[in-house]
Amino acid sequence: MTTETLSFEAEVSKLLHMMVHSVYSEREVFLRELISNASDACDKLRHAAITQPELTKDDPDFAISITVDKDAKTLVISDNGIGMNAQDLKENLGTIARSGTARFMEELQDAKKDMSLIGQFGVGFYSVFMVADKVTVDSRKAGEDTAWTWGSDGLGSYSISDGTREGRGTTITLHLKDEAEEFLDPQRLSSIVRTYSDHIAIPIKLDKGEGEVEDANSGAALWTRPKSDISEEQYTEFYHHVAGAFDAPMRTIHFRAEGRIEYTSLLFIPETPPFDLFDPARASKVKLYVKRVFITDDVEDLIPGYLRFLRGVVDAQDLALNISREMLQNNPVVTAMSRAITNKVLADLSKLADKDQETYLRFWDGYGKVLKEGIYEDFERRDDLLKLARFKTTKSDEWTSLADYIGRMKDGQKAIYTISGDNLAALKSSPQLEGFRAKDIEVLLLTDPVDDFWLSGVPEFDGKAFKSVTKGVSDLNEVDGEEKKEPEIDDDTKALFAVMKNALGESVSDVRASDRLTDSAVCLVADDTGMDMHIERMLKAHDRLGSLGPRVLEVNADHPLVRALKSKATDAAALPLLQDAAYLLLDQARVMEGEGVEDSQSFARRMGDMMLKALG
Numbered sequence: 001m002t003t004e005t006l007s008f009e010a011e012v013s014k015l016l017h018m019m020v021h022s023v024y025s026e027r028e029v030f031l032r033e034l035i036s037n038a039s040d041a042c043d044k045l046r047h048a049a050i051t052q053p054e055l056t057k058d059d060p061d062f063a064i065s066i067t068v069d070k071d072a073k074t075l076v077i078s079d080n081g082i083g084m085n086a087q088d089l090k091e092n093l094g095t096i097a098r099s100g101t102a103r104f105m106e107e108l109q110d111a112k113k114d115m116s117l118i119g120q121f122g123v124g125f126y127s128v129f130m131v132a133d134k135v136t137v138d139s140r141k142a143g144e145d146t147a148w149t150w151g152s153d154g155l156g157s158y159s160i161s162d163g164t165r166e167g168r169g170t171t172i173t174l175h176l177k178d179e180a181e182e183f184l185d186p187q188r189l190s191s192i193v194r195t196y197s198d199h200i201a202i203p204i205k206l207d208k209g210e211g212e213v214e215d216a217n218s219g220a221a222l223w224t225r226p227k228s229d230i231s232e233e234q235y236t237e238f239y240h241h242v243a244g245a246f247d248a249p250m251r252t253i254h255f256r257a258e259g260r261i262e263y264t265s266l267l268f269i270p271e272t273p274p275f276d277l278f279d280p281a282r283a284s285k286v287k288l289y290v291k292r293v294f295i296t297d298d299v300e301d302l303i304p305g306y307l308r309f310l311r312g313v314v315d316a317q318d319l320a321l322n323i324s325r326e327m328l329q330n331n332p333v334v335t336a337m338s339r340a341i342t343n344k345v346l347a348d349l350s351k352l353a354d355k356d357q358e359t360y361l362r363f364w365d366g367y368g369k370v371l372k373e374g375i376y377e378d379f380e381r382r383d384d385l386l387k388l389a390r391f392k393t394t395k396s397d398e399w400t401s402l403a404d405y406i407g408r409m410k411d412g413q414k415a416i417y418t419i420s421g422d423n424l425a426a427l428k429s430s431p432q433l434e435g436f437r438a439k440d441i442e443v444l445l446l447t448d449p450v451d452d453f454w455l456s457g458v459p460e461f462d463g464k465a466f467k468s469v470t471k472g473v474s475d476l477n478e479v480d481g482e483e484k485k486e487p488e489i490d491d492d493t494k495a496l497f498a499v500m501k502n503a504l505g506e507s508v509s510d511v512r513a514s515d516r517l518t519d520s521a522v523c524l525v526a527d528d529t530g531m532d533m534h535i536e537r538m539l540k541a542h543d544r545l546g547s548l549g550p551r552v553l554e555v556n557a558d559h560p561l562v563r564a565l566k567s568k569a570t571d572a573a574a575l576p577l578l579q580d581a582a583y584l585l586l587d588q589a590r591v592m593e594g595e596g597v598e599d600s601q602s603f604a605r606r607m608g609d610m611m612l613k614a615l616g
Helices: 010-020 029-051 086-093 101-108 124-130 178-184 186-196 232-243 332-355 357-371 373-377 379-388 402-407 424-428 431-438 449-457 491-507 533-541 560-566 572-592 600-615
Strands: 003-007 064-069 074-079 132-140 147-152 157-162 169-176 204-209 212-215 249-257 263-270 285-290 293-296 311-316 391-393 396-400 415-420 444-446 464-468 508-513 522-525 551-555
Touching (some): 010 124, 029 064, 029 124, 029 169, 029 186, 029 232, 064 186, 086 132, 124 132, 169 178, 186 204, 232 263, 232 311, 249 357, 311 332, 357 373, 373 379, 379 402, 402 415, 424 444, 444 449, 449 533, 491 508, 491 551, 491 560, 491 572
Parallel strands (some): 064 204, 285 311, 415 444, 508 551
Antiparallel strands (some): 003 157, 132 147, 249 263, 263 311, 285 293, 391 396, 522 551
């Protein structure tokens, strides 16, 4: 017999240290995690056996067993699922192969969040070390002749050696700590199984000793039962199982579709946003079953990317059991199911927004950034998603809907005004908002990266056009019932603008008077036909754009500094000062946009010269 000793991955070692040296009030969840893993192993084998029936030929009936040995102080959980070979044991029990592991470890150190996070990163197995000081895993992969044994005391290393298991599946033996002897009590174990795992669709047998074996769970798939027969507690425990979570679901959506296509959906919106919510893959985590047989949890077309926060199951009756993942893509039945499920979820969210605003705003806080991706992607449901969207505005720090915004619009206001940026504090201080505040016109404050993209493709809502306050000529005077026109400027101002435009050259596309500024001297805006400045900066930051294009420099002709400059606009001797002032004003406008100056040395020279002249 050969034995290989290996060290745990660094993150696993940290996790095990916390498990071993901490006392949790909910230690019994280790059993839920082991049963859940066993159930998944059986589901995987049942699916594999559709195309490889020889895998289950000798042992077709799936089961999970729990055995107690009080004398040896051991607890054994066994299944006849797909099993693991040596490589599987290393990958599944020696590493945490999930994105966001570092953040997970940081969050786990918060005692208030400990148990709510176990399972979200596939680390549920390690909870065994809360109750055991030694664990062995004997496993044999279906279709293979060799068995393997994994063992560890949870203190930094594990071993893998030749095993002796005769049939396929996995047996986990826990050598319990003295303070965990309560888990040798069959009644205690039976209670835990009923509480956490009654929904498991595979029989769980509890061996109480002396030949007494108890059926510990009902063994019926929860989603197949009528809603009236399912308690809130049962829904919650099934959510724990299917989502690998410990919080309660924020929302449960359970329905059965009958007719041309028949399927059942049991979906949950987690109270706590999953750690992989913003993973670039944007993969759905909803499990697809066919006639109660697990098929896959990776169907690209079943749940749209902007609903990837959903957890749960969809059980179809109109798909072949042996359907492959490749055949699922672009399958008309899957497409029809997806359309109906998406409509059902959005209808449920709309109902929640109408009936329970507090819960809906909690949902929006957690998932609004994701749901707004649908405004950009899903043309068919764009209006429904816009109705669900909530925004912060210049008038309130609370979330508001577009319908409520329109209800508060000023007489004569024809557009829904927006401004995009990286954070609320910066947006609220933007000079482009000054004129809107002065006229008491509300502006939406948009800070999510996706905002710029959906705005570029959505012309209006409820007949009102979206208009960026940082793009094009302001139409503030239209709100007062006047015709749209350029601000009137005198000859000195025209002369100053001509000097500035000539000095700045191609650095700007134009220099013009502003009616949106009341306190600041200058600001930058994009041309009517140009790209919005914020999205331009984002594209440049991600190397999607070579350089920022020239913008319009708008000038507040009534600002004291500008009045002082235009008084010298016709003085030839003042030309160098005016040229330097033009560049300094442009740099000032750039700094206010968070861009910084383009030529720091020239900026420093001009600033020094200007200060020297002022002091002289």
